[in-house]
Amino acid sequence: MGQVGSASRTLEVRRLGSIPYADALAMQRALVEERRAGSVGDLLLLVEHPHVLTLGVRGDGGRGHILATAEALAARGIDVRETGRGGDITYHGPGQIVGYPIIDLKPDRCDVHRYVRDLEEVLIRTAAGCGVVAERVEGLTGVWVGREKLAAIGVRIGRWITSHGFALNVTTELDYFNLIVPCGIADRGVTSLARLLGRPVDRREVEDRIVTHFCDVFGRTVS
Numbered sequence: 001m002g003q004v005g006s007a008s009r010t011l012e013v014r015r016l017g018s019i020p021y022a023d024a025l026a027m028q029r030a031l032v033e034e035r036r037a038g039s040v041g042d043l044l045l046l047v048e049h050p051h052v053l054t055l056g057v058r059g060d061g062g063r064g065h066i067l068a069t070a071e072a073l074a075a076r077g078i079d080v081r082e083t084g085r086g087g088d089i090t091y092h093g094p095g096q097i098v099g100y101p102i103i104d105l106k107p108d109r110c111d112v113h114r115y116v117r118d119l120e121e122v123l124i125r126t127a128a129g130c131g132v133v134a135e136r137v138e139g140l141t142g143v144w145v146g147r148e149k150l151a152a153i154g155v156r157i158g159r160w161i162t163s164h165g166f167a168l169n170v171t172t173e174l175d176y177f178n179l180i181v182p183c184g185i186a187d188r189g190v191t192s193l194a195r196l197l198g199r200p201v202d203r204r205e206v207e208d209r210i211v212t213h214f215c216d217v218f219g220r221t222v223s
Contacts, residue, residue, distance in 0.1 A: 010223035011103075013044050013211050021052045021081050021092065024100065028163045031102045035161050041223065042103040044214060046207050049092040051078045053180060054085075056154060062089025065181035073179065085164035087141065087154030088184035095171035095192070097206060103218070105160040112157055116141060118217050119166050123151045125213040126168070130206065132196050140185070143168075148191035152183060168210070170194065170201050 016024075024047055034040045053073070055061030065088060066073075066080070073080065092098055105115060120136055123143045127134040127150060134143045134150050143151040151168040169192035177190040193201045215221060 009220050011042050011044055011211075011215060011218070011220035012040070012223045013046065015207060016045060016047045018048045018050065018094070021049045021054065021079065024049065024098075025081070025083065028100055028102065032158065032161050032163050035102050035104060036159065040102075042220060043101070044211065045100040045102065046210070047098050047100070048094060048096060049098060051076065051091075051093040051176065053078060053080045053089055053091055054083045054154075055081065055089055056083065056085060056087040058086070058088065062180070062184060065089045065184050066179065067181065068179040078176075078179070083154070083164065085154040085156045087152070089180050090152045090154065090167065090183055091176050091180060092167055093172060093176055095169070095173060095194075095203075097168045097170055097203065097210065098165070099168070099210060099214075100165045101162050101214070103162050105157070105162065109218075110160050112155075115157065115162065116153055116155060119153050119155070120151075122210060122213045122217050123166060123168055125216075126206065126209045127151075127193065129209045129213075130193055130197065130201065132193060142183070144188075145191055145196060147187075148189040149182065149185075150191055150193070150196075168193075168206070170203055170206050 124134050134145050137144045141153050142149050153166045156163045171194040172192045
């Protein structure tokens with residue numbers, strides 16, 4: 001295939017449904033290499049994972065923030081996985097939209113801080129479209145409503161190609177977060193769109209909002 005450059009400013013969205021975390025990790029690694037080679041353009045993967053705890057790259061990755069025993073996790077069918085992304089430990093599971101942008105930040109967006117803030121902006125706008133006022137918290141990553149985290153962000157950027165990304169709690173069973181100290185922050189909670197709105201939330205509708213706002217913030221059009 002010929003080179004697919006960032007000048008085209010298009011975004012391919014792949015809605016992959018529920019896939020194991022390990023499969024998504026392998027897929028991202030392969031797509032990063034394809035993006036670097038120019039054989040694919042910019043991508044946004046939207047997935048859901050079976051119950052899993054994922055570790056970051058700092059220190060012990062967040063293992064010290066797991067509150068349940070290995071036996072208790074196994075009994076509930078919860079995997080623990082290394083990731084290679086930034087951040088601390090988090091939980092992924094049914095009812096959560098996990099987004100993995102595989103995009104080239106060159107030539108005009110080579111700024112890690114800006115990239116994370118832009119992902120937050122996408123999710124803040126998505127929440128607003130659903131009727132929820134979310135915001136940033138100074139010194140913390142992610143999207144918050146009061147003292148509760150609505151969306152977590154943990155990214156990896158290699159030679160300005162992105163991977164990993166964000167996890168937005170839509171109809172997530174929040175009790176699973178009690179198994180850990182989410183993102184290593186002990187004095188704050190976790191919430192979801194469904195809990196905040198007090199009603200069921202349509203996943204596809206939220207995914208559509210994410211795609212719209214991702215394109216707006218990053219200056220892309222869906223291919």
